[in-house]
Amino acid sequence: MKIGIYSIVLGGLLCNVASAETELSADKLAGYRQSIQAYGGALKQELTTAIKSGGAIAALEVCHLKAPKIAQQISEKAGVSVARTSLKPRNAASAPDAWEEEVLNTFEARKAKGEDVNTLEFHAVVETEGKREARYMKAIPTAEVCLTCHGSKIKPDLMEKITALYPQDKAVGFNVGDLRGAFTVRETLTAAQ
Numbered sequence: 187m188k189i190g191i192y193s194i195v196l197g198g199l200l201c202n203v204a205s206a207e208t209e210l211s212a213d214k215l216a217g218y219r220q221s222i223q224a225y226g227g228a229l230k231q232e233l234t235t236a237i238k239s240g241g242a243i244a245a246l247e248v249c250h251l252k253a254p255k256i257a258q259q260i261s262e263k264a265g266v267s268v269a270r271t272s273l274k275p276r277n278a279a280s281a282p283d284a285w286e287e288e289v290l291n292t293f294e295a296r297k298a299k300g301e302d303v304n305t306l307e308f309h310a311v312v313e314t315e316g317k318r319e320a321r322y323m324k325a326i327p328t329a330e331v332c333l334t335c336h337g338s339k340i341k342p343d344l345m346e347k348i349t350a351l352y353p354q355d356k357a358v359g360f361n362v363g364d365l366r367g368a369f370t371v372r373e374t375l376t377a378a379q
């Protein structure tokens with residue numbers, strides 16, 4: 187009888203330990219999707235306005251200076267880290283970490299099997315060295331407008347500026363419909379989350 191009670195108590199403890207969620211909650215996922223939408227929307231607006239008013243070279247400045255700033259603002263507002271990454275990054279600081287690289291490779295494989303790049307996403311709770319982190323990624327497809335700066339026929343004066351700003355640039359040679367990269371969100375979770 188005694189053993190029975192102990193095992194129930196022990197069972198309860200084990201259960202508590204194991205109950206730290208390994209799946210992202212629907213609320214968190216919805217929040218991450220919203221942050222990405224805000225980030226993507228703001229970028230698109232800035233880019234379109236800049237191209238219209240000052241052409242591709244002015245827009246390059248926007249991507250260079252404003253994209254990281256917008257990411258920072260949205261990250262602070264949402265209390266999570268929001269960024270972009272790519273297997274062929276322009277900004278070396280946007281190179282993927284090991285987890286992101288694997289997800290990007292999976293996105294390429296899923297795309298090759300016929301999945302729509304517009305809806306590709308992946309999320310997980312990742313545990314590293316006792317730290318739990320929620321991670322979310324959403325694919326970024328290449329549209330026509332992107333080819334001005336990420337395509338195969340970039341104007342020489344524009345390319346010169348790109349190379350001056352990003353000597354390690356890899357983000358060229360893309361075609362419409364290609365996976366350009368992904369939005370990436372991360373949040374450190376507390377034990378109760």
Ligand code: HEC
Binds near residue numbers: 254270276278368
């Ligand atoms: C006017 C030039 C220009 C256009 C047009 C443009 N980009 Fe970029 N893109 C850049 C620059 C510059 C960066 C580097 C920004 C930075 O320093 O973080 C960049 C970075 C990125 C990144 C972050 C990863 C990396 O490579 O550093 C992604 C993803 C991206 N662009 C996707 C797109 C998509 C999708 C479109 C079309 C909707 C697009 N870009 C249109 C210039 C451009």
